[in-house]
Amino acid sequence: MLTSEMIETVDTIINEHDNNQSSIISILQGIQREYRYLPEEALNYVSDRMDISSSKIYGIATFYENFSLEPKGKHIIKICDGTACHIRKSQPILDALRKELSLSEDRITTDDLLITVEMVSCLGACSLAPVVNVDGVVYAKMTPSKTQALVRKIKEGQLSEDN
Amino acid sequence: MGTMIIDNKKVEFSNEKNVLEVIRKTGIDLPTFCYYSELSIYGACRMCIVEDKWGNIFTSCSQLPKDGMSISTQTPKLRRYRKNILELLLSSHDRDCTSCNITGRCDLQKLARRFGIEEIRFGELDKKLPIDDSSHSIVRNPNKCIYCGDCVRVCEEVQGVGALSFTHRGSDLRISPAFNKGIGEVNCVDCGQCRTSCPTGAITVKDDREDFWEVIWDKNKRVVAQIAPAVRVALGERFGMEAGEVTIGKIVASLKKVGVNEVYDTAFAADMTVMEESEEFVQRLTSEENLPLFTSCCPGWVKFAENRYPELENNISSCKSPQQMFGAVVKEYYKEKDKEDGKETVMVSVMPCTAKKAEAAREEFEVDGVRDVDIVITTNELARIIKEMGIVFDELEDESLDMPFGLASGAGIIFGATGGVTEAVVTRLLKDKPDHTEKQVIFKNVRGMDNIKESIFTVDGREVKVAIVHGLKNADDLIKMIKSGERYYDFIEVMACPGGCVSGGGQPSPVDTELRKERAKGLYKIDRTSFIKSSDKNPIVSKIFEDMLKDKKHLIHVHKK
Numbered sequence: 263m264l265t266s267e268m269i270e271t272v273d274t275i276i277n278e279h280d281n282n283q284s285s286i287i288s289i290l291q292g293i294q295r296e297y298r299y300l301p302e303e304a305l306n307y308v309s310d311r312m313d314i315s316s317s318k319i320y321g322i323a324t325f326y327e328n329f330s331l332e333p334k335g336k337h338i339i340k341i342c343d344g345t346a347c348h349i350r351k352s353q354p355i356l357d358a359l360r361k362e363l364s365l366s367e368d369r370i371t372t373d374d375l376l377i378t379v380e381m382v383s384c385l386g387a388c389s390l391a392p393v394v395n396v397d398g399v400v401y402a403k404m405t406p407s408k409t410q411a412l413v414r415k416i417k418e419g420q421l422s423e424d425n
Numbered sequence: 426m427g428t429m430i431i432d433n434k435k436v437e438f439s440n441e442k443n444v445l446e447v448i449r450k451t452g453i454d455l456p457t458f459c460y461y462s463e464l465s466i467y468g469a470c471r472m473c474i475v476e477d478k479w480g481n482i483f484t485s486c487s488q489l490p491k492d493g494m495s496i497s498t499q500t501p502k503l504r505r506y507r508k509n510i511l512e513l514l515l516s517s518h519d520r521d522c523t524s525c526n527i528t529g530r531c532d533l534q535k536l537a538r539r540f541g542i543e544e545i546r547f548g549e550l551d552k553k554l555p556i557d558d559s560s561h562s563i564v565r566n567p568n569k570c571i572y573c574g575d576c577v578r579v580c581e582e583v584q585g586v587g588a589l590s591f592t593h594r595g596s597d598l599r600i601s602p603a604f605n606k607g608i609g610e611v612n613c614v615d616c617g618q619c620r621t622s623c624p625t626g627a628i629t630v631k632d633d634r635e636d637f638w639e640v641i642w643d644k645n646k647r648v649v650a651q652i653a654p655a656v657r658v659a660l661g662e663r664f665g666m667e668a669g670e671v672t673i674g675k676i677v678a679s680l681k682k683v684g685v686n687e688v689y690d691t692a693f694a695a696d697m698t699v700m701e702e703s704e705e706f707v708q709r710l711t712s713e714e715n716l717p718l719f720t721s722c723c724p725g726w727v728k729f730a731e732n733r734y735p736e737l738e739n740n741i742s743s744c745k746s747p748q749q750m751f752g753a754v755v756k757e758y759y760k761e762k763d764k765e766d767g768k769e770t771v772m773v774s775v776m777p778c779t780a781k782k783a784e785a786a787r788e789e790f791e792v793d794g795v796r797d798v799d800i801v802i803t804t805n806e807l808a809r810i811i812k813e814m815g816i817v818f819d820e821l822e823d824e825s826l827d828m829p830f831g832l833a834s835g836a837g838i839i840f841g842a843t844g845g846v847t848e849a850v851v852t853r854l855l856k857d858k859p860d861h862t863e864k865q866v867i868f869k870n871v872r873g874m875d876n877i878k879e880s881i882f883t884v885d886g887r888e889v890k891v892a893i894v895h896g897l898k899n900a901d902d903l904i905k906m907i908k909s910g911e912r913y914y915d916f917i918e919v920m921a922c923p924g925g926c927v928s929g930g931g932q933p934s935p936v937d938t939e940l941r942k943e944r945a946k947g948l949y950k951i952d953r954t955s956f957i958k959s960s961d962k963n964p965i966v967s968k969i970f971e972d973m974l975k976d977k978k979h980l981i982h983v984h985k986k
Contacts, residue, residue, distance in 0.1 A: 302604055309603075315587025316603035317611070324592045331604070 264303040299330040335371045335378035340395040344384025347392040358406035427492030444485035458624045459573035460486045516547035519568035525626040532624035559607025561786045562615035562779035570627040576619035585898035588613040612732045616725040616921045617779030617930015640771045641684045647770045651751045653691040655777035655841030655926035656804045658947030662933045663808035664818040669947030674823025692833030694751035695840040699849045699960035701744045715739045717914045722746045724784035725921025743982045752797030753980040773800045777929035803931025829965045835952030836960045842945035843895035843925035844871040847918045852959045854884045895920040
């Protein structure tokens with residue numbers, strides 16, 4: 263539902279870009295930063311306010327991999343599946359995580375919206391393969407069990423930045 | 426201005442907007458899927474490729490003609506590429522041609538035959554996407570889409586609606602409404618212009634022929650048909666006749682053969698609309714309330730206004746559209762007779778329009794379980810019914826419409842062309858009825874295909890400013906100008922489709938401005954030769970208002986639920 267808070271937030275983002283149609287991608291990024299995904303009602307509001315059809319906005323949101331139309335978890339775990347990580351067995355890490363969190367290819371976020379698990383292309387840290395990125399922090403030379411331990415820490419709320 | 430060399434022949438060009446137009450002028454029908462002169466240039470289908478003298482290949486639709494340019498339209502390389510493109514398009518295309526709704530009229534099928542593609546080297550896609558039949562008007566089958574983007578551009582550029590867009594990426598690319606919803610669940614206005622521009626069977630009109638046959642065979646049903654004005658000037662095209670050729674006599678004859686009991690003219694109800702709407706207009710002029718008055722005949726426009734400008738609700742005429750008025754009056758007229766005969770009257774309308782299907786299904790058009798209109802079939806569906814019956818349409822003897830509702834004025838007939846409603850309403854309000862020569866002068870600015878037409882008339886000593894728009898993008902532009910205070914009008918006629926109903930979503934396609942003009946000409950020709958010039962001179966309309974509608978005016982007005 264479109265709440266007055268959401269209107270206010272989206273309005274602020276649109277105004278930061280002077281309601282400029284060609285800034286639509288930056289505006290969508292702003293909305294995603296705020297909500298961790300692109301809520302449908304927010305996009306419909308942007309469509310009305312900026313005179314861009316909602317189908318076009320949907321087209322933009324589905325073109326870029328980084329935009330999500332589904333709510334994402336508070337913590338995002340990205341498992342690298344670049345060539346180096348792949349041959350150093352990133353797939354078992356993914357399988358173990360999905361099993362641990364009862365997730366699948368189509369269901370990537372836990373019901374409590376705590377954790378999202380994504381397989382991504384090369385993170386650019388091939389010498390540390392296989393790598394896992396949790397909320398922007400890179401964890402090197404991971405194994406299924408090390409990653410599972412990480413998840414347990416997240417669940418217990420003990421994951422700190424300096425890890 | 427300049428000279429080009431096309432296939433070793435000198436060709437003069439002047440203001441052609443691209444090389445493709447120059448090539449087509451020389452009599453070479455270069456194939457295209459994604460090129461429509463009225464839409465922006467997209468260059469996606471790559472069928473219009475040409476080769477220059479250095480062996481470079483480019484799309485002729487997206488290249489400006491240059492003096493001294495030398496190109497070939499047929500070379501071994503071009504032929505190989507075109508065939509390759511067709512094969513690739515076919516490889517991801519649903520190949521169920523025999524049972525496709527538009528088989529025989531499909532551009533992909535035609536070009537595959539033209540280029541002699543008899544075998545597709547690539548396997549078929551096993552992934553089938555779901556068919557979207559959420560709408561009353563159109564059906565989308567994404568498995569037949571070739572991603573030419575014609576529907577996306579017509580919806581955005583001509584209609585200003587933007588119900589469809591390219592979504593996702595790469596091999597997941599799709600054309601879809603926002604949030605992957607059904608087309609019936611979004612801001613689509615049912616105009617069907619996407620259907621008229623679709624080169625394949627990816628977008629088709631919802632087929633209601635089965636419902637039609639069912640009532641035809643049912644002995645307990647009295648099947649009453651109404652024929653909209655624009656149908657009679659376009660149906661003939663499906664049988665090899667010229668655009669604009671008036672075929673109402675043959676339409677009546679074929680519907681009688683099919684088994685329809687009574688065949689009437691929607692233009693009769695258009696006359697009623699004129700009477701009611703002009704009365705409403707005069708009232709508003711007197712009270713100075715809810716001006717400008719917008720017409721309500723076009724359901725595509727009504728839905729567009731509801732979606733985008735809900736604040737205009739009170740400005741839109743409360744009169745039902747001719748189709749709905751007709752249904753309401755016919756149902757009332759046969760009420761007693763149905764009881765006596767133990768029958769049920771079924772209202773079938775034959776329309777040039779896909780939005781009429783959605784209009785007939787709206788909840789406010791049902792009173793005590795009785796719908797104003799039960800079944801809506803389009804011009805194209807009627808053509809298929811006639812073909813299915815094996816009727817040789819062009820050789821049929823003409824038959825006349827039935828009475829009483831087959832009698833219409835010329836003013837009611839021209840409802841089918843942009844400006845027609847305005848002309849009819851103004852003619853009704855003028856004390857001294859103009860003859861045809863005078864009409865051509867008075868209504869010069871009302872007729873024709875300009876995007877936004879304006880005129881000023883004097884009604885009862887008051888100056889009345891009138892605007893006419895067709896194509897919803899033009900309507901949107903006009904409303905924005907009115908809102909900003911830049912323009913002021915008293916009366917505004919809006920038709921969703923460019924040119925009005927003559928190029929509705931249910932008409933034979935493709936359509937361009939020339940064809941629209943030819944069809945409109947057919948309607949004006951009927952007007953010229955009809956012996957009732959003005960709606961207020963239609964004796965049956967007057968009688969219906971005096972008797973049946975005396976205290977039942979609510980039947981012909983919209984009451985939103």
